[in-house]
Amino acid sequence: MTHENTKTMNNNIAINVEATYLVQESDPEKARYLFAYKVTIKNAGSNSARLISRYWKITGGDGIEQEVEGDGVVGLHPYLAPEEEFTYTSAAMLDTPVGMMQGHYKMVNDTGERFEVDIPPFTLAAPQTLH
Numbered sequence: 001m002t003h004e005n006t007k008t009m010n011n012n013i014a015i016n017v018e019a020t021y022l023v024q025e026s027d028p029e030k031a032r033y034l035f036a037y038k039v040t041i042k043n044a045g046s047n048s049a050r051l052i053s054r055y056w057k058i059t060g061g062d063g064i065e066q067e068v069e070g071d072g073v074v075g076l077h078p079y080l081a082p083e084e085e086f087t088y089t090s091a092a093m094l095d096t097p098v099g100m101m102q103g104h105y106k107m108v109n110d111t112g113e114r115f116e117v118d119i120p121p122f123t124l125a126a127p128q129t130l131h
Contacts, residue, residue, distance in 0.1 A: 006122040012045025013080075013107065013117040021126045022091070028126070031095040035124040039073070040087040041117075043080035047109040050079045051086075056103040056119075061096035073105075097126035 006017045018038045025034040043049055056068040071077075078086035092101060102121040108114045 006120055008118065008120045009044060011107075011115045011117050012043065012047075013049065013105075014040075014042040014044050015105075015117060015119055016040040016042075017119065017122050019101075019122055019124050021124070023127075026126070028097065033094045033097050033099075033124075033126055034091055035094065035099075036089055036091045037101065037122075037124075038087065038089045039119075040085055041078065041080065041105070042085035043082055046082050047111065048079065048081045049107045049109045050077055051105050051107050052077060052114075053106045054103065055106075056092075056101055058092050058094070058101050059099055060094045061098040064095075068103075092124065094124060099124045 008015050020036045022034045022036055026032055041051065051073060053069065053071055054073050058066045058068065074088045074090060080086060100121050100123050103119045105117045105119070106114065107117060
């Protein structure tokens with residue numbers, strides 16, 4: 001298992017992403033590399049906010065990009081009061097042992113203001129693929 005940890009904060013929302021290669025669920029002979037990523041979203045601001053939707057750009061080591069958009073995260077629209085956090089885990093399948101993900105969340109605060117929270121690029125890498 002390899003871990004990558006990425007942290008950022010914008011619009012008073014802190015994002016921490018930890019990616020892990022899932023050896024047991026991967027099959028390199030069939031070009032199937034499965035990665036789990038755990039995201040913690042923390043409201044460091046003074047206004048409550050709800051996550052509305054997500055956008056991910058997943059890029060394989062071959063440069064091929066996949067885009068994933070959807071309502072909420074893991075079927076939920078977490079509502080974060082100030083200083084509250086929400087953690088969820090999801091997964092991405094690549095056909096190369098190395099890749100990266102980046103994206104953003106769309107959120108709305110209690111005053112109805114909509115804003116985006118960027119998720120900076122983070123690496124997905126099977127063991128012994130990066131030196």
